[in-house]
Structures are given as C-alpha cells and as structure tokens.
Amino acid sequence: MKALRFLAAVGTALGALCGAVPVTAQEISVTALQGARLVDGRGGTPLEPATIIVRGEHIVAVGPTDSLPPPAVATVVDLRGKTVIPGLISNHAHVGQTNGTEQGAANYTRENVLRQLRQYEAYGVTTVTSLGVNDASVFYPLRAELRAGKLQGADLFGADHGVGTPTGAPPQAMLKAAPGQIDRPDTPEKARAFVGEQKARGTDLVKVWVDDFNHSLPGKMDPAIWRAVIDEAHKLGLRVAAHIYYLADAKALAEGGVDIIAHGVRDVPVDADFIKVMKDRGTWYIPTLELDEATFIYAQRPAWMSTPFFRNSVQPPLRAQLDSPAWRSKKQADPAVAIAKRNLSMNLKNLKALHDGGVRIGFGTDSGANPLRIPGFSEHRELALMVQAGISPMQAITIATRDAAALLKLDDRGVIAPGKLADIIVLDADPTQDITGTSRILAVWHRGRQVAGPVTSFKP
Structure with missing residues (x-):
C-alpha cells in the first residue's frame, strides 16, 4: 500500500x-x-x-x-x-559589521553585505538572519532582491536596528555603529515607538539586548522597557529575540513572553523551572556556542586551521593576523580567554540539558558580529560543538535545517x-x-x- x-x-x-x-x-x-x-x-x-x-x-x-x-x-x-x-539556516548572525580585521558602520555597504552573503551561501548556509545593527537603507532593498532570487547570496532575514540601552548593550565602543543603527530608548513609551517604526519598515523580528555583557557595561536594560518591547511587538504581530547571558534574565524574559532566547545561558546551570517555562511557552533557544569558542580557538592553532575549508573562509588581512605569532601570544594572555572557555563549557552543558528536556533549539553562531566569527565557517563549527555537547550528528543537522526554518516560521525550506x-x-x-x-x-x-x-x- x-x-x-x-x-x-x-x-x-x-x-x-x-x-x-x-x-x-x-x-x-x-x-x-x-x-x-x-x-x-x-x-x-x-x-x-x-x-x-x-x-x-x-x-x-x-x-x-x-x-x-x-x-x-x-x-x-x-x-x-x-x-x-x-541548506543550513542561521537564526542568529550579523551582516555588514566587519571586513577583514575591521569592525564598524563603514562596512555596512551593499557590496560588503553581498560579499558576506555569498560566502555564507558557498559554505552551504542558504538562509541568514541578521539579528540587529542593520542599516535599513541597505538591508531592505537587498533583502527583497535576494529573496526574489535576483542576486546571488544567502536569503536574508533580520531584526532591523534592534533595541538596546542608552549607555549599555550593545556596546558602542565595540560595534562602532552609525547614529540610528541601533534604537536606544530610555522610556517604555519610546521603546513602543521604536517597535512601531521597525514594523513600518518591514522587519522580520525585533531584537532586544537585555544583559550587561557579563558585568562589562554600566547596567542591564530596565525590565519595563523590554516588557514594553515585547508587548508592543506582539500587538503588531512581531516576535522578539533577546540577547542574554544570565539564567535569571533568560527565565524572566521567557516568563514575560519573549519568543526567542538568542544566546545560551552561560553563568550557571539551567534548572527545571527554566526548562518548564521554555517548554510551556514554546520559547526557542539559540545556544551560539561558537561565539565563545571563537574568542580563543584561533590562538590555539587546531589542525583544521590548515585546511582549505577554513583558510578559504578567511579574508587575507584576518588570515595574516591569525598567522601572526605575536597576535597569538597576546590573545592567549588575554583574561577574556579564560572567561570564554568557562562560558563555552557551561553553554555546552546547558544545551544538552535543554535539548534533553524537550526545549525547542534553534541554530546560530553570532557570526559576522566581529571579525573572529567567520561567516559560513562558524556554522560548521557550531554543528561540531553541538555534537561535542552530546547531541547526535543527525539531531544537529535537523536543528540546523528543519528546526531553524520552523523558528523563522518558514514552511518553504529546511x-x-x-x-x-x-x-x-x-x-x-x-x-x-x-x-x-x-x-x-x-x-x-x-x-x-x-x-x-x-x-x-x-x-x-
């Protein structure tokens, strides 16, 4: 039959x-x-x-x-x-922020964004979600042309500017964003207005940066502001992805109705209460394991760094930096390395607990957010790290394809x-x-x- x-x-x-x-x-x-x-x-x-x-x-x-x-x-x-x-589907990346070893708004050009999207595509990442810090004048025309099949490169989705804090996340000193490239409300009313403007431009999602980047910034986002963002976005038919680091913030956001936790919890082990609220509310979780690995791994010179698969993903200025003994020595002495290693270890354990607990897992790396998070290559490292966490290769592939499409509510791919x-x-x-x-x-x-x-x- x-x-x-x-x-x-x-x-x-x-x-x-x-x-x-x-x-x-x-x-x-x-x-x-x-x-x-x-x-x-x-x-x-x-x-x-x-x-x-x-x-x-x-x-x-x-x-x-x-x-x-x-x-x-x-x-x-x-x-x-x-x-x-x-084709792989990224639920968390960034475009137009880097070029070679440089980072900042000067890189957000049509040509550079297309260069990155072609690299994603060549590495099998056929759909990319740029979660904030987008230049609307470049992003939206390119999004339309790519999704109409008029240009070569990964299909593009995104979260417009995103919503940050006036003096905190995301850190301007690191991003070097242009004026207006990130919305930074100081009241709930302004937050609602920014969400309305993003909706009018046609954003796919809304992004909020909630935490203080592991105590490196003046403070976290006022809960009244992120609650206003979630409420207004939902009224307008938009979903919200939240940048987090701490379990307490992730739990509060999930209880407050956020749709996507856009990074892994890295401070403490997740608990049964968090797993329950994530499952009950159907909240998605994107671990971005490669985010922390990229902080230290290139200074260690693993064998895969000599392969064409890696080296052909690296622009010449960045390749020269990574090949420099002086750069490697400086990186290995950086206190951020020990923190990143601890973060990755916790993130791996938490991913396994959440996956085993039945939480919906998405796929992303934060690639493109800084020069060391390399478009396309990072997504393959993420798959390897997911398997290192204890997820089977077949499960990792399913997360990066079918489930990543489901997170974006796309029923035409995956x-x-x-x-x-x-x-x-x-x-x-x-x-x-x-x-x-x-x-x-x-x-x-x-x-x-x-x-x-x-x-x-x-x-x-």
Whole structure:
C-alpha cells in the first residue's frame, strides 16, 4: 500500500512537471539529482540511493532512485556515493559589521553585505538572519532582491536596528555603529515607538539586548522597557529575540513572553523551572556556542586551521593576523580567554540539558558580529560543538535545517521534500556518522541552481 501511495504521489508530481502544458529546459530548468544518500532534514533514516527532481526553484519529487525515473526534459546529475542535506539556516548572525580585521558602520555597504552573503551561501548556509545593527537603507532593498532570487547570496532575514540601552548593550565602543543603527530608548513609551517604526519598515523580528555583557557595561536594560518591547511587538504581530547571558534574565524574559532566547545561558546551570517555562511557552533557544569558542580557538592553532575549508573562509588581512605569532601570544594572555572557555563549557552543558528536556533549539553562531566569527565557517563549527555537547550528528543537522526554518516560521525550506525550495548541499562524506563531514562540500544548490562548488575554489 505504501509503495502504491508513493508511486501515485510521484505520478502526480511528474504529471505537473510534464503534463498538459509542455515544459522545456529552456523555459524552466528541470534537474534530477540522482543516486545520493539523502538526509532530508527531518531526522529519519537516510534514503539511499535517492533521486531528487527539481523544477525551477522547487523540489517536485523525491524518492528511491529505482522508483523515480527522471523526466525526459531533465538534466541528470550523478551523485552516486555522495550525501545530500538541506541548506543550513542561521537564526542568529550579523551582516555588514566587519571586513577583514575591521569592525564598524563603514562596512555596512551593499557590496560588503553581498560579499558576506555569498560566502555564507558557498559554505552551504542558504538562509541568514541578521539579528540587529542593520542599516535599513541597505538591508531592505537587498533583502527583497535576494529573496526574489535576483542576486546571488544567502536569503536574508533580520531584526532591523534592534533595541538596546542608552549607555549599555550593545556596546558602542565595540560595534562602532552609525547614529540610528541601533534604537536606544530610555522610556517604555519610546521603546513602543521604536517597535512601531521597525514594523513600518518591514522587519522580520525585533531584537532586544537585555544583559550587561557579563558585568562589562554600566547596567542591564530596565525590565519595563523590554516588557514594553515585547508587548508592543506582539500587538503588531512581531516576535522578539533577546540577547542574554544570565539564567535569571533568560527565565524572566521567557516568563514575560519573549519568543526567542538568542544566546545560551552561560553563568550557571539551567534548572527545571527554566526548562518548564521554555517548554510551556514554546520559547526557542539559540545556544551560539561558537561565539565563545571563537574568542580563543584561533590562538590555539587546531589542525583544521590548515585546511582549505577554513583558510578559504578567511579574508587575507584576518588570515595574516591569525598567522601572526605575536597576535597569538597576546590573545592567549588575554583574561577574556579564560572567561570564554568557562562560558563555552557551561553553554555546552546547558544545551544538552535543554535539548534533553524537550526545549525547542534553534541554530546560530553570532557570526559576522566581529571579525573572529567567520561567516559560513562558524556554522560548521557550531554543528561540531553541538555534537561535542552530546547531541547526535543527525539531531544537529535537523536543528540546523528543519528546526531553524520552523523558528523563522518558514514552511518553504529546511527539508528536502516536494514543494520546498531546492536548497541543497552535496557532500563527499556522510555527516550523520561524523559531523565534520559537512565540511566536505562538493556543491551548493540554492533555489534550484548550483551556485557553488567545492570551497577550494572560493575566495573570500
């Protein structure tokens, strides 16, 4: 019976493909990706060998290769011995803040944002959410063009300026943001007004920076302000993501109705009360493990730093810095390194507890927020760290694809299935056995077109 239902579904899909209205390859391209091991993003047993039929931007049929012949109009791509997974989806990144070793508003140009989005795409991250500090005059036109498939680069979503505090987070000394690039209300009324302005511009989400960056800033956001942000955003049909560090803040925000905890809790172990409120309210949790690892890992020179997968993600000025013995010595002596190592250790433990407790986990790294958080490469390190935390490779892939799409309320991507966008990574390894296999990229398909090959041919 299952086989009959499958063949009927295939017949329907191929009928739409080749039925009453003739379709030629010149009108709308048709491609059959044939013979690969399919990891479809839903967490089930891989299908091997599988065929994926793509028409235009979308997948129209998926099934066993011996039961799904390619239509006559299709270009057949032989993927025997390869593995395919969905394009990765970042729920927490930033664009336009860095270039080489530099950070600041001068980098928020159309050209630089596109350069970064092309790098994300080449590394298999086909959807990126820029959580605040966006220049609206650049962000919104690019978002529209990318999501219409008019430009090459990852699809772009974001949180407009974001809402910070007048003299605290996010720290201006670090970000060097332009005037108006971050909204900094000092009253609940002003906070509501800023949310309304962001809604009018068309923001996807609202971001609030609540904590004091581990006691490094004058103070935290007044709870009356973040409560006003959440209330106003919800009235306007927007969801809110919160930058946090401490468990107490994360718990208060979850109880106060925030939709997304945008960083991991790093001060103390999470407790049963926090897990319960997160589950009861359906609040999402993005651990951003790589945020702290990036603070210290490059000074340690792990073996993967010599691989093309890493080195081709690094712009020449940053590569020179990372290769400098003087820089490495200075970094290793920085007191921030010990703090970052403790933060990462706590974050790993808390992620495992929250995942085991049934909390909804999203995927993000804070890549692009400073030069050491490298677009595209950081997302693959995040997968490895999730597995280090005790999550299986298959679970990590599912979080970075299907679940990350669900966090954004996107039902058109995140899994390889009929009707979804053809965002696909072709790998020369099986990442369900070893998560580092996600670095063995042979090709990236985005919206039905191959947009990248092996990263050995990519230049940052």
